[in-house]
Each structure stands twice: as structure tokens, then as C-alpha cells.
Amino acid sequence: MRNSTDLAAAVESVVRVFLKMAGGVSPPAPQMKSALVLLSLFLAACSTPTAVRPAAEPKPEKAKIKQPSPYDSEFWKTWSDGQAEVAAYDLIMPKYGQLRRGTAIAITVAESFSKSAMVKADPGKHASSDVFAAIKLNLIRSYQTGIYNYKDMLSAFVALDEVNGRVPGMAAKITYSSQEWCGQVFSELLFSGSTVHQTRHSYFDGEADMQRSLQNAEEALAEDTVMLVARRIGWPRLRLGQRYETQMLTSLEAERSHHERVSYVPAAFTLAKERQTTTVPA
Template identity: 35%
Template sequence: MGKFSIKTQICFVSVMLSAFLYSCNQSGHIETTATPSISENTTEVKTETTKQKTVLSSEFKKYWYAGEAEISSYKLEQARYGEIREGTAVLIFVTEDFLPLKQVKADNKNAKNVPVLKLNATKNFNTGIYPYSIMQSVFYPISNNQHALKVSNSIQEWCGHVYDQLNNREQFEITSHSYFEGEADEKFNLGKTVLENELWAQLRIDPKSLPVGEIQVIPSLEFTRLKHVPIKAFQAMASIDKNTYSMHYPELNRTLSITYNPEFPFDILSWEESFKSGFGEQANLLTTKATKLKTIKSPYWKKNHNKNEKLRTVLLLD
């Protein structure tokens, strides 16, 4: 390089270095979700997206992008305080765009939006004179290659109301509010692992992708709240037998089984949840059961007039 000036040599080295770095970046490229511009996500979340994403079929797009939600009603037999209570449960699945930084549903189209399959799961039953109302909400990426972006749970009954929220950022960020002294306002983080809440939406996208074997799972926020169990990961054994997905938690003496249609759209037909219910020596191993009554597709957010109440009769809720 003695023939060239110092300035020319510096320019040549700079060009070569830039080419080398660009080449390294290209060779290390891994396809992420449909919205790779989500720069506000943390390193942990980006790592999750290195899993292979689910390729959406034409029937999936036709079913889930028709501008309607899928609403399914269930006959509920809920274990509470050592007895079985009759009630109803509803699963509402709908696709929408989610903003991972603000952790909310997106109002407008945006390159940073993440398409999700949202599940709002509700339960209503009475314990003697007073009613219970439970709702869990899950925002699960349709790419099916990372954990739910957000999970929340609220329970209302005459003694008071409680609320839990999990946000998927660098870690799982937990916020919890309760009227119980020992469970008052709390904020803490957890390492990322399987969320029981997310499995219901994951099943609807691809049942074969559900985790099996010995795994670490954070139980549903409904269960941890009703049983006053710490929100943390527990060891579980998961398996699929024909069209039933089951998980058993040895430490919690709890088993959850979800039975689904083996054919698309993989709708949930029923579920059972066995655990000890009651207090002290009066506690017994009881099984909560939910059996499907009816499914409809509807843009329910537009069905808010008195004349639309007949749809509740169609769902066998009234």
C-alpha cells in the first residue's frame, strides 16, 4: 500500500471494515415475526422470536380475519369452598393488533403492531347468597413463537375485588392488587417460562405446538388468586392424548385437562380442573367442569342494543 497516500489507505480500510460488518449482520439474520420493526422490545423478547413462527393457512385467515369474534358458552360446574357451584363460562377469541411497548390494543395500523389472538375468558357463579365474577384476558402473538405479551385477571365478589397483571418485557413484570392484608399491592418480576394462561390461545393456533413433558409453568392467574398461591413457576407434567391436553402439578395436587376439536378451528369442547377445595380437614379433591353449550361468530362490540339481547338466548346464557 506504499503507492497510496495515508488518506487513501484510511478510506480503503474503512470501506473494507464496513463491508465486513454488513456481511456478518446478513449471515446472522434470523426471520422474526411479521413486525420486525418492534425495536422497543427487550433482548429477551427478541430471543423468543428466534423460534420458528407458525405459517398461517388460508382457512385460518378466512376464519379469524372475517371481522368477527368467536364466542362460546359453557355450562360451568365450579369448585369453590368445598362445594360445586353451577354457573356459566364464556370464551371470546378475537384477533387484533397489539402495541408491545404500551402493552395495549392498538387503535391504528402501525409497523410496530403485533398481531395477536386475544382471549377473554369469563366465569359467573354464586356461592350461597353472593355472586362471583371472574375474567382473564390474554394477548398471544399469532406468530406462535413467543410468550403472551400480556395477561390480566380480575375477580369480583361481595367481599371485595382483586386484580393481577403480567406484562412481558425484559422479564415478566407482575402487578397485583388485593383487599387481603397479606396480598395487598405488590410489584415483582419473574423469569420467563410457560404461562398456563397462554396455552388456551396457543392451542387454537396449533395444538401440536403445545409444550409436553416435564416443564416449568406459571399457573393461571385465576387459580393462584382463588387458592392464594404465589404467582411463580411450578413443575408440571404435560401430555396430549388424542384431542385432550393435560397438565399435572404435583406440588399443587392439581390437574388441568382441555379437550378440543382435533380439526380446525380447534375449538375447545370442554375442560376439567381438579384440586383440593375447602378448608382444613373439610377440604376435598373436587373437579371443576365446563362443557360447551353453543358457539357463534359475531362482531359483538356492535351488538349493544336492547334488541341484541336475544343473542344471549342463542348462547343459552339467559
């Protein structure tokens, strides 16, 4: 069973920025820690588990020295088996001026990813040069607002290799969908070098179909990857006591809730100086 006892403390110390936006998983306040449930389970991925290995190191260019990968053998000892980790949370979600209660399920797994198709790469279908290792986070949230039931799903793919000149640990792809009684919404972000490409389909008038590109701020983070940053999987892999200030691309859920396009905002991330361990039932 994977060791996820540090997850609650890490999320609590780093994910505060995430919660300033429209939605997110509420960090476990002291009085709520008994409600937090982490299920460190080994589950098969969506298809037959396939071992994931870091991509072979390409030959360095003469004008550029390739930095060593931040993902060492200990990291791959945990994540290279093709098995998924599942964590269940009590959810507190701000909606229509009130805090709504619900559930959130986070599924985290390493996968091989195709640069050209920007999807999970099936074994043997792509050239090795077209495949890189990625961590996928699926976050599924369900909550009630009166008689309305809301369900949404976020999928965030973080590259574990250098892809398109972006350092390991940065977002490669993010998708978001929302389903409720009025209708449904789907939005996708594809990160290609210095550009972010967005596609959106919505039942709202004026938002029905949209495609646009925006400049990707250098070394910017995506709010939708903050849970992976909290676990020191996503970039930057903060050290204990480290504070990091950067630009952050707001979440697709916030775009949906506020009907405002995703944009870059200043953000600061801090990892507590001392490691804290929380014991939870599993």
C-alpha cells in the first residue's frame, strides 16, 4: 500500500491559494481532520496496467546542457507499476454564496503520453520519440445545491520529462467537464511550448463553442495542478520551508463558475518548514 499519510498535511499547507478561487477541495481544518478519508488503494488503471518508465534520455544539444530529472529511482519505485492511487475526501464547495458539502475522489496514476495525439499512449502504437511519462490526476467532485445535483471532473496531466522546452513537472494537458440539471460544459487546455490552446463547449448562450490561444507565462503554474504541487509531484518541487512566487493560470472550474476566461494571476506557494504526518483510516 502506498504511503499517503503526508498528503493531508501537504495539501493543507500549499493548496490555500487554490481555495481562493471559485472551487476546490477544502483543506482539512483541525476540526475536520477526522472527516478526511484517504484510501491508499492499488487499483488497476482504466485499461490493463502497463508499467510506466521514464523516457530514455535524449542526447543533449551542443548549445544546451540538459538538467538531471527531478524524478529519481525512489519516485519510480512508487509510480512505475501502472497502478493507481485513490483518495476520498469530504468536500466543501462554495456555490451560490453558500458552502456546499459533498464528496471528492482523487485518482493519481503514471501513464505514457503521446506528444502528437495528447492522449494516453497505448503500447506499441507510437514511436518512442513521441512518448513521454506523465502523472494523471482525475478529480471527481459531487455536491448538492438545494434540489440541484452537480458533478464535475478535472483531469490534469503533468509531464515527467522535458516536453516542448518546458521543465519536468509542468502541465501538458488539462480537461474539465461539468454536469448538472441545466446542461453540461467541457473545456480543454493544451500546453505547447510558449502557447496554451483552449477549446470549450458549453450549453450557455455566448459560451457555446470557443477556441483561442494565449501566451503561456514563463514558468507559470496551472491552478488545476496545485494538488500535485502539494505532493511535490508537479513543478516546482518545493523544499521544506520554501516560498515560491509566480504567475498562475486560473482553473477551468473557476472559469465555469464565474463565466470569466482563464487568465494569469500572481500566486505564492509555501511548504511548511516541518513535515507533519496525519493518520487517517484506510
